[in-house]
Amino acid sequence: MADRPVNTSPELSNLDPTAVGSAVPAATTTAAAAPQKPPRPQSPRAQAKATLKEAFPNVDDGVIEAVLIASGGNIEPAFNALLGTSKLEYRLITHS
Numbered sequence: 001m002a003d004r005p006v007n008t009s010p011e012l013s014n015l016d017p018t019a020v021g022s023a024v025p026a027a028t029t030t031a032a033a034a035p036q037k038p039p040r041p042q043s044p045r046a047q048a049k050a051t052l053k054e055a056f057p058n059v060d061d062g063v064i065e066a067v068l069i070a071s072g073g074n075i076e077p078a079f080n081a082l083l084g085t086s087k088l089e090y091r092l093i094t095h096s
Contacts, residue, residue: 044073045068045073048068048073048075048078049061049064049065049068051075052064052067052068052075052078052079052082055079055082056082056086059082059085059086063082064078064082067081067082
């Protein structure tokens with residue numbers, strides 16, 4: 001096999017991206033052309049916290065977190081607890 005001549009035709013040099021004067025653009029050989037990964041989905045707890053924060057924007061994040069922990073991570077009892085505290089707060093403000 002060492003006796004065979006190497007084909008140095010211009011057509012073959014175009015196939016090698018490292019060849020001098022290559023027809024392949026440099027951008028196609030870099031990692032920048034790789035597609036971006038999709039965003040990582042939120043955990044169920046983070047989703048529940050975001051939902052509760054959207055429903056109760058005036059409630060402190062720490063209170064939402066505490067109520068969510070007390071409810072075992074279940075959004076429905078946490079929502080009801082926050083709703084109950086909101087009603088109590090409303091009564092205290094309006095009757096003061």
